Amino acid sequence: MSVENPHKIDVSKLDEIIESYGAKKSNLIAILQKVQEVYRYLPEDAMIYIGTKIEGLSPATVFGVATFYAQFSLEPKGKYEIKVCDGTACHVRGSMPVLNAIRAKLSMPEGQLTSENGLFSLETVSCLGACGLAPVVVINDKVYPQMTSDAITIVLDTLMKEEA
Ligand code: FES
Numbered sequence: 001m002s003v004e005n006p007h008k009i010d011v012s013k014l015d016e017i018i019e020s021y022g023a024k025k026s027n028l029i030a031i032l033q034k035v036q037e038v039y040r041y042l043p044e045d046a047m048i049y050i051g052t053k054i055e056g057l058s059p060a061t062v063f064g065v066a067t068f069y070a071q072f073s074l075e076p077k078g079k080y081e082i083k084v085c086d087g088t089a090c091h092v093r094g095s096m097p098v099l100n101a102i103r104a105k106l107s108m109p110e111g112q113l114t115s116e117n118g119l120f121s122l123e124t125v126s127c128l129g130a131c132g133l134a135p136v137v138v139i140n141d142k143v144y145p146q147m148t149s150d151a152i153t154i155v156l157d158t159l160m161k162e163e164a
Helices: 011-021 025-039 044-053 059-068 088-092 095-106 149-163
Strands: 080-085 120-125 137-139 142-144
Touching: 011 025, 011 044, 025 044, 025 059, 044 059, 080 095, 088 095, 095 120, 095 149, 137 149, 142 149
Parallel strands: 080 120
Antiparallel strands: 080 137, 137 142
16 A cells, blocks of 8 residues: 655545545545555545545544544554453453553653654553453554563564664
């Protein structure tokens, strides 16, 4: 999949997305999902544009919907989206040291969602349904089972080398 510059809003691309679903209020969620797929988050300018383009909506309404649903991100996501499970099984088996190792490796203090170079974003999630593999980390769609601080550091080193 080609990835667009996350800071540049291509209005013709937005028009294309809106047209493909139909410029109706009832299609707002689907439109936002597609926009997020393209930009990896919902840029403010895109929400404003959609809010003015679809009858019966306003930018404030679009913003309100986007903030209501956890699936939408209003901040740019990294090329690699790291999810650290902190459900009970993963927590008990050491997800916090793994999380701290990731933060240390990527120089991301608590509260920072995306690394300075924009490559990695980090979040904790509740049970991913793979408790037998705890502690679990998912990077994009790939599941990394039974992670340790050392193991995740090696995984991140490998990804960083690929990007160097
Ligand atoms: S608690 Fe982590 S997968 Fe279930």
